[in-house]
Amino acid sequence: METFLLQATIYLGAAVIAVPLAARLGLGSVLGYLAAGIVIGPLTGLVGSEAQDIQHFAEFGVVMMLFLIGLELEPRTLWGMRDRLIGLGGLQVLLTTAVIAGVCTWLGYAPQTGLAIGLILALSSTAIVLQTLTEKNLMRTQGGRSTFSVLLTQDIAVIPMLALLPLLAIADGTPVADAEAHAALSLVDGLPGWGVTLVTVAAVAAVVLTGIYLTRPVFRYIHHAHLREMYTALALLIVVGIAVLMGTVGLSPALGAFLAGVVLANSEFRHELESDLQPFKGLLLGLFFITVGAGIDFALLAAQPLAIAAAVAGLIAIKGGILYALSRLFRMGGKDRWLFTLGLAQAGEFGFVLVSFATQRAVLDPGMGQMLLLVIALSMLATPLLFLGYGWLSARMDDDDPKPDADEIAEHGTVIIAGTGRFGQMANRLIRSAGFTTVVIDNDPATIETLRTFGIHGYFGDPTRPDLLAAAGIGTARVMMVAVDDKDAATRLVAYVRRIRPDIRIIARARDRVHVYELYAAGADDIVREMFDSSLRAGRYALETLGLSAFEAAEVQAIFYQSDRAMVRELATLWKPGVPVAQNAAYVARARQLNADLETALAARAQSGEDGGTVIPGDGTAADQNRRAD
Incomplete structure (x- = not known):
């Protein structure tokens, strides 16, 4: 032994x-x-x-x-x-x-x-x-x-x-x-x-x-x-x-x-x-x-x-x-x-x-x-x-399969969607089902071919290229949706579109909270964290399993949703580019205070049992209504 x-x-x-x-x-x-x-x-x-x-x-x-x-x-x-x-x-x-x-x-x-x-x-x-x-x-x-x-x-x-x-x-x-x-x-x-x-x-x-x-x-x-x-x-x-x-x-x-x-x-x-x-x-x-x-x-x-x-x-x-x-x-x-x-x-x-x-x-x-x-x-x-x-x-070789030349875009859309992965595809289907025209641009030829197989039209090309955006009708479009996978490319695209079209509504997908701040600074109007809504829904199901009624769990979800949006908007003003958030003393202090306020508000709501009586910090201002970060 x-x-x-x-x-x-x-x-x-x-x-x-x-x-x-x-x-x-x-x-x-x-x-x-x-x-x-x-x-x-x-x-x-x-x-x-x-x-x-x-x-x-x-x-x-x-x-x-x-x-x-x-x-x-x-x-x-x-x-x-x-x-x-x-x-x-x-x-x-x-x-x-x-x-x-x-x-x-x-x-x-x-x-x-x-x-x-x-x-x-x-x-x-x-x-x-x-x-x-x-x-x-x-x-x-x-x-x-x-x-x-x-x-x-x-x-x-x-x-x-x-x-x-x-x-x-x-x-x-x-x-x-x-x-x-x-x-x-x-x-x-x-x-x-x-x-x-x-x-x-x-x-x-x-x-x-x-x-x-x-x-x-x-x-x-x-x-x-x-x-x-x-x-x-x-x-x-x-x-x-x-x-x-x-x-x-x-x-x-x-x-x-x-x-x-x-x-x-x-x-x-x-x-x-x-x-x-x-x-x-x-x-x-x-x-x-x-x-x-x-x-x-x-x-x-x-x-x-x-x-x-x-x-x-x-x-x-x-x-x-x-x-x-x-x-x-x-x-x-x-x-x-x-x-x-x-x-x-x-x-x-x-x-x-x-x-x-x-x-x-x-x-x-x-x-x-x-x-x-x-x-x-x-x-x-x-x-x-x-x-x-x-x-x-x-490391010293180019990509094995050089991508084909970009497609020629021959239509203008009310909405231009840059990037059509799982996020962009769902948004595109919703918008088109309501009767509005879209122009979809993606730099993955396989994705475009898959869309065409199901009868959904899209164009292959780099959506950050100014000439492709111009051909897609960026000068007259009402909405620009940015859903590209590359975080840096998304931020650059938002900044470019905001510079040439100050009046267009820009909706952008964010990978994480820091990316939200970058897109916010670049000029995005509506910023959607890709996992935010699905995570809240999963949390609501957990609350229902733990004993809350469906109404109570939905109310807690709504309170958290509004509060977190307000928190992100406020913290975006304290975020400093290039500085890790953990080393930003003002950011950390305010984040801890806002988290404590949220916990206090939820605890008070649970004790009072009143419907709709919770005040969400920072919510309802004109700035909040104009710039959204979900």
């Missing part, structure tokens, strides 16, 4: 020290975990041979990660990825295997050995790449989606690889005994080919049918216990059970978990599963990365530094070249192309499994197996550096 606690202390302590430091240096958490493993393993010897056993346990982090990714993908979305899965991913695996096998044969290895090495090194690191893409918010880019498609294809390809490798055994080689493999439960040992296929299909069908029909009643059964930990236990049971089932039929546990996640993507329990498994996934993935770093054989590296360095560099160059060619073939943009190329240029954690499997079955000799394990580990260690290289390149 003491030994286990000591090892846990070493692993957790190394992670707590190294990962925040790496994050602060901008290197990412993965490189921090790998560095921690190197320090406690090869450099200091604090951990030893048990790291390999821990790695097998930590691989459940990869399984959980794919399960959680599956929860984010509806079956319809997965079906939409079929071209990238089969075309892009399939070509990557086949081309990489062929080229690496050819190079190995050219270097003098037996053809079957070269093919085995090609299969093993064709895979990339699902754990490191997906973790890094998520940290850097790159999963939703074209390059991120293409990278994920290839990783998923590689995970699927592990299955035929495991079937093919034993056929490549060296003629005079002696298989290495694998007691664990013989002891493991298997549902397909000794079955004919058709029997293996039947059992495998049945296992996959069991996962799908369980996700569709049994998840809901099981969750309801667990709910009656009213124990939070039971939800966590059920989430772990789902993932571990799927992993065990897939293992018994010779399939990848990660693939099975991903499939189950896709099945449950439309389930009402999806968010519950995500919240329960997220902490385990993060810790297990971190532990896995630490064991990769701890498992690097520096003695072998010191004995053959040039050969191993050449092998790692050659692997990255070969895979990078193939990936770059595929990115051009599939017409990826500049930034996406380099993300795809550099993100997948390493070997992967499933390579450890395949190397062990190939060595046990005499496909590879033990010396070659150790060499491959070191090459795989070092290439994975280089992955965060490749992502840093991508960041350096992308």
Whole structure:
């Protein structure tokens, strides 16, 4: 017990020290975990041979990660990825295997050995790449989606690889005994080919049918216990059970978990599963990365530094070249192309499994197996550096897809709406439904195309451009609505329109209270905080739940609404541009006083029970009626 606690202390302590430091240096958490493993393993010897056993346990982090990714993908979305899965991913695996096998044969290895090495090194690191893409918010880019498609294809390809490798055994080689493999439960040992296929299909069908029909009643059964930990236990049971089932039929546990996640993507329990498994996934993935770093054989590296360095560099160059060619073939943009190329240029954690499997079955000799394990580990260690290289390149590149020229605006509107996201679309529908004409300008061509699909006319272009505003009729329009996403652009637009049209009514959307002050100073007449009304409505529902009647809750909401508007108008006169509000003594003092006045007014109203008797500070003046900040 003491030994286990000591090892846990070493692993957790190394992670707590190294990962925040790496994050602060901008290197990412993965490189921090790998560095921690190197320090406690090869450099200091604090951990030893048990790291390999821990790695097998930590691989459940990869399984959980794919399960959680599956929860984010509806079956319809997965079906939409079929071209990238089969075309892009399939070509990557086949081309990489062929080229690496050819190079190995050219270097003098037996053809079957070269093919085995090609299969093993064709895979990339699902754990490191997906973790890094998520940290850097790159999963939703074209390059991120293409990278994920290839990783998923590689995970699927592990299955035929495991079937093919034993056929490549060296003629005079002696298989290495694998007691664990013989002891493991298997549902397909000794079955004919058709029997293996039947059992495998049945296992996959069991996962799908369980996700569709049994998840809901099981969750309801667990709910009656009213124990939070039971939800966590059920989430772990789902993932571990799927992993065990897939293992018994010779399939990848990660693939099975991903499939189950896709099945449950439309389930009402999806968010519950995500919240329960997220902490385990993060810790297990971190532990896995630490064991990769701890498992690097520096003695072998010191004995053959040039050969191993050449092998790692050659692997990255070969895979990078193939990936770059595929990115051009599939017409990826500049930034996406380099993300795809550099993100997948390493070997992967499933390579450890395949190397062990190939060595046990005499496909590879033990010396070659150790060499491959070191090459795989070092290439994975280089992955965060490749992502840093991508960041350096992308910062010096223009946008991948240059936007088309602005549309020619051939109409004038009573109301001009700049920006038509969720906020602008709703306002536009309301105004047009009342019979007034609008001209909508937005700088996102996809948004304009979506509007046109639903029969709503809009124009693509930068709404801050004076020529587009003139073409839209800014000289005669009665209302200018500013709803662009960029805060600075919105403020500049308000100031410009106020300068050329002192008489026009300007309605502007504000992101937050400071933005309200900026728009107020720029000359906006009506300023609407985008979340203000919805937040008040949510608060009113909470008050009703807590015992207030619908009338009382609505009255409190109205009092707060009027008071906060008056407060914002008064504080706008005390706000100083460029000075943080927390450092503005007059602003802070007045804000605290106004908040206290509001609490006193609400308390007095609650005690008096009188209707409409509350006086709202600062409300009703001529200035208040002319300039509104909701």
